Amino acid sequence: QQPVQSPQAVILREGEDAVINCSSSKALYSVHWYRQKHGEAPVFLMILLKGGEQKGHEKISASFNEKKQQSSLYLTASQLSYSGTYFCGTANTGNQFYFGTGTSLTVIP
Amino acid sequence: DAGVTQSPTHLIKTRGQHVTLRCSPISGHKSVSWYQQVLGQGPQFIFQYYEKEERGRGNFPDRFSARQFPNYSSELNVNALLLGDSALYLCASQSPSAGVYEQYFGPGTRLTVT
Numbered sequence: 151q152q153p154v155q156s157p158q159a160v161i162l163r164e165g166e167d168a169v170i171n172c173s174s175s176k177a178l179y180s181v182h183w184y185r186q187k188h189g190e191a192p193v194f195l196m197i198l199l200k201g202g203e204q205k206g207h208e209k210i211s212a213s214f215n216e217k218k219q220q221s222s223l224y225l226t227a228s229q230l231s232y233s234g235t236y237f238c239g240t241a242n243t244g245n246q247f248y249f250g251t252g253t254s255l256t257v258i259p
Numbered sequence: 260d261a262g263v264t265q266s267p268t269h270l271i272k273t274r275g276q277h278v279t280l281r282c283s284p285i286s287g288h289k290s291v292s293w294y295q296q297v298l299g300q301g302p303q304f305i306f307q308y309y310e311k312e313e314r315g316r317g318n319f320p321d322r323f324s325a326r327q328f329p330n331y332s333s334e335l336n337v338n339a340l341l342l343g344d345s346a347l348y349l350c351a352s353q354s355p356s357a358g359v360y361e362q363y364f365g366p367g368t369r370l371t372v373t
Contacts, residue, residue: 152301182361191349191364192302237301245315247292247362249301 151176153238153250161256162228170223170253172238181214181221182239184249185232192237196223228257261286263352263365271371272340280335280368284352290314291333292362293325294349302349308333337370345372 153174162168172181180199184192198214198221211224225232238250264283272278284291290309294302307315308327327333331352337344347369351362 191366194361197361245307246317247304252301
């Protein structure tokens with residue numbers, strides 16, 4: 151039930167844009183996005199709920215296609231601080247939470 | 260407000276021993292989840308507790324158990340440690356209840372089993 155992310159890794163120059171995709175074989179009721187820097191704990195970025203409600207507290211945007219069971223995270227005008235591993239995640243009806251396979255993002259000067 | 264705290268930060272145990280990891284959620288948060296993160300992989304869900312009751316359990320053997328106390332802090336217990344239990348154990352709290360809410364993670368406990 152682990153969501154699959156693409157790409158696995160991406161390298162950007164500062165100011166470039168990136169899209170990270172998350173796909174599930176199971177129905178998605180919500181999608182969470184987290185960023186984890188090396189040696190640190192994951193940090194919440196955004197949650198998208200079925201029906202279009204979106205909650206987040208950083209200047210990062212995302213989309214959620216319930217029919218296709220997919221979500222995409224959009225990072226625009228990337229900064230060095232954006233580097234890290236990005237995980238999508240979803241909960242099932244049994245309150246089990248599954249993190250995606252992860253996308254390593256490296257922003258270089 | 261203090262964030263999620265976990266103790267100890269590092270721990271070294273021998274195969275077959277038992278370990279207890281502790282977590283204190285953000286003040287006012289009543290739900291705690293535990294995750295195992297092996298180096299190079301994403302976190303794997305172990306348990307979720309809300310109001311002292313287990314609300315979710317991941318695909319881990321019965322050697323793993325947890326509980327939540329009246330003050331909403333939590334313990335994760337692992338018996339009969341195996342080398343493969345070596346990992347970063349993360350605790351996350353969420354507000355205001357179980358269900359679909361953002362999770363705030365503690366710094367983790369690094370467990371090494373030799």
